[in-house]
Amino acid sequence: MHQKTSHSPLTVMLVDNEPARAAIVEQALIDNGYKVIRRLENTQHLTQAVQESLPDMIIIDIESPDRDMLENMSQLTKNNPRPIVMFAEEDKSASMEAAIRAGVSAYVVDGMQPNRFKPILQVAIARFREFQALKLELETVKTQLEDRKLIDKAKGLIMKHQGCDEAAAYTALRKLAMDRSQRMSEVALNVISVMDLIGGGK
Amino acid sequence: MSTLDRLIPINAPSDADVSLGFIPLIDSAPFVIAKEKGFFEKEGVNVVLSKEASWASIRDKVAFNLLQGAHMLASMPLASGLGVGSAKVNIQTSFTVSQNGNGITVSNELYQLMSTETNNSNEIRNGKALKSVMAKKGKHEKPLKFAMVYPYSSHHYQLRDWLSRANIDPDKDVELIVVPPTKMIDFLKNSAIDGYCVGEPWNSLAVEQGIGHMIVTGYEIWGNTPEKVLGVNQNWANANSEQHDALIRALNTACEWVDDAANLEELLSVLSHPDYLNCPAEQLRYGFSAIKPSGQFDWPMEAYQKFSSDKINRPNTDYALWLLGQMNRWGQLPAVSSLLDFAINTFDDRVYCRALNINQPCKPYSLTGLLSESDWLKGVAEDKIRIHPDGIEFGFDYL
Numbered sequence: 001m002h003q004k005t006s007h008s009p010l011t012v013m014l015v016d017n018e019p020a021r022a023a024i025v026e027q028a029l030i031d032n033g034y035k036v037i038r039r040l041e042n043t044q045h046l047t048q049a050v051q052e053s054l055p056d057m058i059i060i061d062i063e064s065p066d067r068d069m070l071e072n073m074s075q076l077t078k079n080n081p082r083p084i085v086m087f088a089e090e091d092k093s094a095s096m097e098a099a100i101r102a103g104v105s106a107y108v109v110d111g112m113q114p115n116r117f118k119p120i121l122q123v124a125i126a127r128f129r130e131f132q133a134l135k136l137e138l139e140t141v142k143t144q145l146e147d148r149k150l151i152d153k154a155k156g157l158i159m160k161h162q163g164c165d166e167a168a169a170y171t172a173l174r175k176l177a178m179d180r181s182q183r184m185s186e187v188a189l190n191v192i193s194v195m196d197l198i199g200g201g202k
Numbered sequence: 203m204s205t206l207d208r209l210i211p212i213n214a215p216s217d218a219d220v221s222l223g224f225i226p227l228i229d230s231a232p233f234v235i236a237k238e239k240g241f242f243e244k245e246g247v248n249v250v251l252s253k254e255a256s257w258a259s260i261r262d263k264v265a266f267n268l269l270q271g272a273h274m275l276a277s278m279p280l281a282s283g284l285g286v287g288s289a290k291v292n293i294q295t296s297f298t299v300s301q302n303g304n305g306i307t308v309s310n311e312l313y314q315l316m317s318t319e320t321n322n323s324n325e326i327r328n329g330k331a332l333k334s335v336m337a338k339k340g341k342h343e344k345p346l347k348f349a350m351v352y353p354y355s356s357h358h359y360q361l362r363d364w365l366s367r368a369n370i371d372p373d374k375d376v377e378l379i380v381v382p383p384t385k386m387i388d389f390l391k392n393s394a395i396d397g398y399c400v401g402e403p404w405n406s407l408a409v410e411q412g413i414g415h416m417i418v419t420g421y422e423i424w425g426n427t428p429e430k431v432l433g434v435n436q437n438w439a440n441a442n443s444e445q446h447d448a449l450i451r452a453l454n455t456a457c458e459w460v461d462d463a464a465n466l467e468e469l470l471s472v473l474s475h476p477d478y479l480n481c482p483a484e485q486l487r488y489g490f491s492a493i494k495p496s497g498q499f500d501w502p503m504e505a506y507q508k509f510s511s512d513k514i515n516r517p518n519t520d521y522a523l524w525l526l527g528q529m530n531r532w533g534q535l536p537a538v539s540s541l542l543d544f545a546i547n548t549f550d551d552r553v554y555c556r557a558l559n560i561n562q563p564c565k566p567y568s569l570t571g572l573l574s575e576s577d578w579l580k581g582v583a584e585d586k587i588r589i590h591p592d593g594i595e596f597g598f599d600y601l
Contacts, residue, residue, distance in 0.1 A: 047379075065382050067258040071287065072353050072380035096289070100266045105258070 329368025426593025527582030
């Protein structure tokens with residue numbers, strides 16, 4: 001989808017020290033016909049970089065420690081990036097909220113029309129959330145693997161300690177989890193530490 | 203726009219009743235302690251603390267209710283409610299978590315220059331020596347650069363106040379920039395800045411490491427004044443008054459605990475944990491204990507950060523009006539229909555009294571000295587009204 005506008009291509013500065021995410025956001029913006037300046041490192045010289053390259057819009061990770069420095073530029077310079085929230089209607093535009101939920105914060109140069117920055121913001125939001133979802137998926141997989149390992153270990157200990165078979169050990173664990181309204185992996189962890197204490201965990 | 207519709211909703215990983223943000227500074231201690239010592243839990247509120255990287259991030263997340271409240275600079279609820287620097291969102295504070303703790307530190311090089319201008323240490327402390335140094339600078343030399351932590355902060359206003367009392371124009375004669383507290387010392391060391399105004403321990407550490415000289419404290423500029431507050435999203439607070447009250451009670455208990463010298467070692471070890479300030483406990487000692495590194499100037503005991511007492515914790519409308527006066531003085535204040543109403547609604551001590559069961563009627567509000575609002579703003583802007591030297595609880599001096 002190539003954006004055709006009567007204007008010259010907008011310049012977007014992307015400040016993100018998550019290289020994988022920066023790469024996918026950058027690609028998406030280029031595909032949409034924007035000029036992208038990418039900065040991975042958060043730096044003493046961010047404000048200088050902004051003054052030199054004069055981007056029309058800055059997309060920055062909401063968790064970046066450099067945001068306070070950047071925001072102060074709007075008080076210092078003529079070419080001042082302002083938080084995009086300034087432009088959000090006071091009824092809180094849905095896209096603003098979506099941006100913050102996705103971890104995107106954006107700054108636009110004073111005077112830029114909302115209809116020009118909205119599509120950029122939407123590309124960034126979409127990619128940030130894709131990245132978030134991927135990370136979440138990865139973490140879930142990792143947790144599941146770790147949970148599985150914990151449960152197996154706890155089962156083994158119960159079998160050894162009680163002299164029972166695997167099915168009985170699993171049932172015991174599950175009952176404990178139900179009674180305490182805890183997750184299986186939490187109960188497993190408790191079992192392992194208790195067994196360690198009473199010396200059954202060797 | 204289809205991109206937004208196709209998104210997978212991301213749920214916050216916590217099932218907490220209330221998420222509170224904090225910046226890893228020593229005055230986040232009441233939040234950390236209320237969580238770690240179970241004071242929130244005791245009040246029946248399930249709180250998750252979220253470490254944030256910038257004040258801007260705290261402001262945006264509270265505005266959009268990703269966080270229901272946070273550790274904030276006292277000026278932030280005012281700036282948000284006025285819509286300066288961000289969208290207009292009503293954030294209120296009904297509990298102050300700390301008082302004082304700021305200092306102004308200059309580089310060794312600048313200190314040397316000031317020392318050659320005068321033998322009188324008072325002239326170093328009150329900025330007169332700095333004025334003389336600047337008078338000798340050539341027209342085309344770069345102006346001196348001072349840093350503070352946020353445009354809407356006591357640090358920024360104290361620094362400007364201190365400069366102007368020495369006849370230095372903070373807008374024309376120097377350059378003021380924002381630097382996060384944790385980076386101040388590096389910037390000073392690398393000569394990226396010539397001085398800064400910041401909370402502890404960043405003044406003491408610069409002195410201890412021989413990187414700069416702490417020359418004057420915030421207490422000497424403004425007397426005792428509120429520093430950080432619990433700021434909450436007003437819509438959330440109106441719909442969840444019981445939870446808001448529980449937060450206030452828990453933080454009140456935590457503030458008492460933090461101020462109790464018997465808890466110092468435990469406090470330092472909890473705060474230094476990676477989840478919180480993530481630094482050696484020793485580095486934090488200057489923020490809390492009665493010992494400071496020996497520098498050129500002593501800290502008056504009153505200048506130390508304190509956390510607990512009715513005078514400290516109760517929202518102070520006079521201080522809100524003072525901050526609004528400062529915002530106006532430095533060109534940050536938009537037109538407001540009633541400063542007093544706005545101050546009372548933003549620094550809301552009725553909720554404080556309700557939460558802590560204080561029946562003592564809150565004092566009747568008036569612009570101190572029965573000035574009109576425009577006279578009040580004018581008086582503050584012209585430096586004809588100052589906070590009483592001992593602090594805001596004693597009101598103002600009219601010069």
